[in-house]
Amino acid sequence: MQPPAPPKIAAIEVVAAQPTEADSAAIAQLSAETSRSLPQVAYVVKVRLKTKPPVTSMAWALYVNDVLIPKYWEYEDGIYFTVLDPQFFADHKGKRLRFSQNGVDFFDTGMRLAAPPAPAAASKSKAKAAKSSTGKAARLPLQADVLK
């Protein structure tokens, strides 16, 4: 038998979306912890895979350089994770995406973390998807719509 091979990434896209209720709670907590006012935005980082790996218990942990993405989720074309603090992009945009199963052996995907859309552009391009009526975040698309 052969050990599993890491997935190959086809593309990276970052989309600004409305935070879920749980995201909002996390944003509030993060704001309190960092003494910074964070925007009510959830940046959805879509990692489109060339081929999805089989579903097993072992997982390919995703790293941006040496920083572990603590949670990611599956969508139709690959995996995605959300970023609630824009500082993450300031710190890590352009850095390598890597997979590892054990935190020791790493596989460089050849892809780099994309930057988030500029706030104005994000709002403008997604405005037509927004139906909600309250607040800045309401002009952003729902995560469910972003990931369809």
Next chain:
Amino acid sequence: MAGADTATLKNPALAGAVPFDTVIYGAPPLAYPVALSQYAIYNTPDPAYVTARINVSAFANLGFATPWPFLNTNVPLNGHVCVPRGRGPFPLAVFAHGNHNPFENSTPGYLYLCQLLASHGIIAATIDVNFLNGNNFGENDGRAIVHLEHLKQFRAWNNTATHPLHGKVDLNRILIVGHSRGGEGVGHASFFNRLPSVGGVTLDGSGPFFLGPYRFGLTAVAAIAPTDRQFTPVSGPTVVPDHYYIIHGSKDSDVSDFQGYHTYERAHVVDLANPTVSDGKFKAMLWVHKANHNQFNSIWASETPVGVAMPRASQEEVAKVHLGALAQAVLLDRAEYLDVLRDHGAAVAWDPAGTEFVSQYQDPARVFVEHNQEAPLAPPPVVSLPVQGTVAADGVVAARQLTALVAGLTTTITLRLAWNALGARLLLSVDPSTLPAERYKTLALRVGQSTEANNAANRDQDFTLEVSSGSHTAAIPASCLHRLLYPDLPPFGPAKIMMQTLRLPIERLVECGVEPTDLRSIALVFDRRATGTLYVGDLQWSN
């Protein structure tokens, strides 16, 4: 080896005499699409077993590749439970599956174990966590929360005067069992169970998530082929605070690197500041040669080609014997079944013929003579405080090192012993006034061989254990206590070094004239194999 002591015990894999009913519980109505039709069974639960939904959105998303008819804010509590007939109260065991294709319902895969336990008078359930399955990562805190919320459901039923389970659940005797990522999840559940909050989410039943409170009387936690550290709490890698049991197969081709060994190693470690103080919990490990990953779940297709792993029926039998023994011991107060945890040889008459195992057991009652965890990390080995003594190596290279016995981040220091001629020895001389050996029943240590060149392939290693008091010496070949198996090569990746716990009863030493109150030395004498490399840990007096 053990075995004689358990001759009068019944095989714990055999069904008991208690009649039981199997019911489905669930949270209908849910419009499962055709692709998820396997879950439609939860839309028609027993009318008395209709459950609520829970909000796990603070811990997990569901992913968008599976068309679940619910959100992470209202996931169902679905499961199958085998309920013994009678007044009870009955202990409770709850199983959780791991990650798998979410279009196949993994939940019924442990009914074979639930039915066994129920027939012995244990309420046994297997729960639906399929909505967290898929190409997801880091969600094992969510699996833990789901597991605890199912326990909460059983507590609610137990406390509801009109419910069939009213007063029937012994909430002080609970075993949680998880397989694969569910096996990692039960470790987190054990940890979360004692916390007021996790990651800013309060676990007191209050909004907005309405999770908890828990504080269950968890008797033990069992992990079948678990992952490790896919989720890590902010406080650091989870340390399981309850009795911990782990079982894993050498042919596992999913969690092929035996990650759970690291969970095991973190549990119930020696406190260097108070080395004689124990947290009162045991841990035990069973390494099963030729077992793979998926065959512990009766639904999952084998992940290994035909002929690589043992037959499915044999693997399920191993699970029934050993998890059955655990349940008998910790849930039904049949302490004699702890012998199976202390030494897998006690189950030799019950296990499938020819099955090879490596097992470890750490009793909560112990005093270490040499645990090897002293800082700094450097040779040579030393006798561990508060025991006073010296260590001398003669013809054997002895080095304390962070050997990766299995792949991954290693935190336990192990003593590596290598020799190239007969007669080499490692001698620990101790001050008998500092070693209260007479308080204990057993001299124990764990020893394993590697695939290094000076170990003959596929041959058991061996040495002699010499224990002396004054002029009396007992010399016991290790092979009289247990086989030291050559590593079973995995389907891929490096071979693991699995240490076997050797337990030498003090009464056997006394028979040889050794006086426990005047114990002067313990030696590992390499007089049975001309060459070899062994890894040794946790030399101790224990029970």
